[in-house]
Amino acid sequence: MLREDVTDAIRSAVFDELAAVGYGRMSIEGIARRAGVGKAAVYRRWRSKLPLVLDTVSAVAVQGMPAPDTGSLLGDVRLLLEVTARALRHPVASQIIPDLLAEAARNPEIAAALQTALRDTQRGISAAVVRKAVERGELAAGTDADLSLDLIAGPLYWRLAVIRSPLPKGYLDSLAAATVTALKAAGAAR
Amino acid sequence: MLREDVTDAIRSAVFDELAAVGYGRMSIEGIARRAGVGKAAVYRRWRSKLPLVLDTVSAVAVQGMPAPDTGSLLGDVRLLLEVTARALRHPVASQIIPDLLAEAARNPEIAAALQTALRDTQRGISAAVVRKAVERGELAAGTDADLSLDLIAGPLYWRLAVIRSPLPKGYLDSLAAATVTALKAAGAAR
DNA sequence: ACACGACGAGACGGATCCGTTCCGTCGTGT
DNA sequence: ACACGACGGAACGGATCCGTCTCGTCGTGT
Structure with a gap:
C-alpha cells in the first residue's frame, strides 16, 4: 500500500520543481530530493517524468x-x-x-x-x-x-x-x- | 579572425535547437553537433549558453x-x-x-x-x-x-x-x- | 505480534553535457 | 610563399541524471 503522504509530497515537489527549473530541466532526481523521498518511491508510482507531470497537472484541473x-x-x-x-x-x-x-x-x-x-x-x-x-x-x-x-x-x-x-x-x-x-x-x- | 560562415551556422543552429528542445534542454554540445562545428568554435565566440542565446535573439530583434x-x-x-x-x-x-x-x-x-x-x-x-x-x-x-x-x-x-x-x-x-x-x-x- | 512491504538512502553502470585541451588540416592575410 | 590561427574532431575529468537494485528501518494491516 503506497503511502498517501509520500504521494502528496511528490506531487507538491513536482509543482515547485516545474516552477523553479521548468519542464525541460526537471529531473526525477531533483523531485525526489526536493520531496525528501527516495527515487524508488517516485518510480513506484510513475514510470517516467511525462506521466508524472501529466497526472499531477490533471489532478489539479479537476477543480472546475x-x-x-x-x-x-x-x-x-x-x-x-x-x-x-x-x-x-x-x-x-x-x-x-x-x-x-x-x-x-x-x-x-x-x-x-x-x-x-x-x-x-x-x-x-x-x-x-x-x-x-x-x-x-x-x-x-x-x-x-x-x-x-x-x-x-x-x-x-x-x-x-x-x-x-x-x-x-x-x-x-x-x-x-x-x-x-x-x-x-x-x-x-x- | 573568426570565420563568419561558422558564426552564421552556429546562430542558425541555435534557432533550430531552441525550437526543437527549448532553452532548458538546449546544450552547446547539441548546437555544435547541429551546426557541424567543433565545440571550441562556439566557446571561442561566447562564454556560455546564456550570452549565446541573448546575442542571437538580440541580433534578430534589430529588424524593427x-x-x-x-x-x-x-x-x-x-x-x-x-x-x-x-x-x-x-x-x-x-x-x-x-x-x-x-x-x-x-x-x-x-x-x-x-x-x-x-x-x-x-x-x-x-x-x-x-x-x-x-x-x-x-x-x-x-x-x-x-x-x-x-x-x-x-x-x-x-x-x-x-x-x-x-x-x-x-x-x-x-x-x-x-x-x-x-x-x-x-x-x-x- | 508478526509479516509484508513501502520507506530513505545510496551505490551501480550507462548516458549526456560541461569547459578545456590536444591534435592535424586548411583557409586567410600579408 | 609562408606563418598564424581558426577549423573539425576527439579525448579529458568532473558533474548530473537515468532507471535499477540493494540495504536496513519503520509503518501498517490483520
Whole structure:
C-alpha cells in the first residue's frame, strides 16, 4: 500500500520543481530530493517524468471553475477576469502554465492534457457566458464562441503571463468594459 | 579572425535547437553537433549558453517593424494583426517565443533581452497607432497605451501561441473590428 | 505480534553535457 | 610563399541524471 503522504509530497515537489527549473530541466532526481523521498518511491508510482507531470497537472484541473452568473454580460466578464487574474497571479501558476504551454508545442501528450485541463474548461465557461448574454439579448445570436474566448482571455493572459506587468487600479474595470464592447461588435459583424 | 560562415551556422543552429528542445534542454554540445562545428568554435565566440542565446535573439530583434499608417485606425489595426499573424505562424518563431518568455520568468537577463527585443518594439508601434488615431479624432485623447497594447496583441497571441488553433477565413477582419471597438470603449471609459 | 512491504538512502553502470585541451588540416592575410 | 590561427574532431575529468537494485528501518494491516 503506497503511502498517501509520500504521494502528496511528490506531487507538491513536482509543482515547485516545474516552477523553479521548468519542464525541460526537471529531473526525477531533483523531485525526489526536493520531496525528501527516495527515487524508488517516485518510480513506484510513475514510470517516467511525462506521466508524472501529466497526472499531477490533471489532478489539479479537476477543480472546475463554475461559470459566473451575475445577470449581466458586463458583470460576468468582470467576474471572470477577476477570477482569472487571481489564478494567474499565483507565482507558481504563472511560471508553470506558460512553461507547459511552450512544451506542449513539442509534446502532443502535454498538449492534450492541457487541452482538457485548461482550454476546454475556459472554452466552456466563455461559451456559457456568451450563451446567457444571447438569451438576455445583450449579444447577437450568431456571436462566435472562439473569437469571444480570444477576446476575453487574450488581453489578460498577455498582460499577466507574457508582459508580466502589474494591474493598475481600475484596470480590470476598463478591460471588462472594453471587452464587452468588443464582444458586441464581434456579434454584429457577421 | 573568426570565420563568419561558422558564426552564421552556429546562430542558425541555435534557432533550430531552441525550437526543437527549448532553452532548458538546449546544450552547446547539441548546437555544435547541429551546426557541424567543433565545440571550441562556439566557446571561442561566447562564454556560455546564456550570452549565446541573448546575442542571437538580440541580433534578430534589430529588424524593427515599421508602424502601419493606412490612414484609419481600423486599417492600422488590421495590418498590424496581419503582420503579427504572419510572424507568429512561422513554426520556429511560435516555438521559440513562448519558450523564451517562460524562461524569462526565471532569468532576468533573458527577460531584459526580450523586453527590448519584443515588448518595447510592440509597445512603440501600438502607441504610434493609438497616437495617430487620437490625432484623427478616432480615439479619445486619454486612451491608455498599455491597455491598448493588451487589447491589440492579447487575443491574437492567445489564439496563435497559446491555443494554437488556425485562423478561419475572415477571422482577422472580425478581430480587427472588435478590437477597434474595444479601443474606443477603453478611451471613453476614463 | 508478526509479516509484508513501502520507506530513505545510496551505490551501480550507462548516458549526456560541461569547459578545456590536444591534435592535424586548411583557409586567410600579408 | 609562408606563418598564424581558426577549423573539425576527439579525448579529458568532473558533474548530473537515468532507471535499477540493494540495504536496513519503520509503518501498517490483520
